[in-house]
Amino acid sequence: MNCTDQQTVCYLGLGGNLGHPMALFDEVVENFRLHPLAAGVKESPRYRSAPVDATGPDYVNSVLEVYWLGNAEELLQACLGLEAQLGRVRTTRNAPRPIDVDVLLVGIQTVNTESLTVPHPRMHLRRFVLEPLLKLNPTAQIPGKGFAEGFLPATQDQIVTAI
Template sequence: MSNSTLCYLGLGGNLGHPLALFDEVVQHFAAHPLAAGTRESPRYRSAPVDATGPDYVNSVLEIQWLGNAESLLQACLALENTLGRVRTTRNAPRPIDVDVLLVGNETRDTEQLTVPHPRMHLRRFVLEPLLALNPAVEIPGLGLASVHLPATLNQEVNLI
């Protein structure tokens, strides 16, 4: 789509029924008036990073987004709220997390939004599903996402 931007969202959750919530996120963005197309990666299970709690379920959603980065962030935050996300402490267990990973080749660092996501290249649970969707994807300022995967192979991630 000529007026759309290729964006990637990271989905995660480890409380309740994250698989069902992922289905709702995919359906929401498939029907969203600013989304011109969506594809979800395979889903993975991973141990929490820098936290305790049950294993996480993770995937990446690719979206052709017709709005700007802020409108995508607002759509993600509103959906998390609708699906029962309550923000407590950083890295706390949660039913759903919808993170903006990439917005085309944009880079920005504001109080509300940092793209590319600042830790995405350090997390196998992000890189594996992202590369499953697009093996040639680049992280602005960091190059090909695939070159960062070997440094994360010590993090256990399993296909569901």
């Protein structure tokens, strides 16, 4: 299992624009609440946003704060397993999808492996990530970049609407 004795506050980005993303978000939250390596879960408000660098229906987005007892790779595997369980089939980058569960932050760690990059490399460029993240943690920091709030002005042209 490779658990640590301490919890790490992690942030996950949820997104989806096919089928019933709101119901899938509920399932993701519930799955993390029941996960043996998760000691607590909190979800931000949900937002609607237009696709970035793609076409298709608007997305529903939110951020989860998860108190995680495992390591970053175990968190990634939990996310990928949930996506598959809930019908995600990976095709092309930015393709429409029913659910996406991205690892955004793992405490103050930086991770750069073949399967995982933390902090998420584009999170500071996406208002649909920054808005919900800052609702959960107004002083959130992106390791190596600074306070998340400082990136909001550059995303003013991206419209996100609370739902």
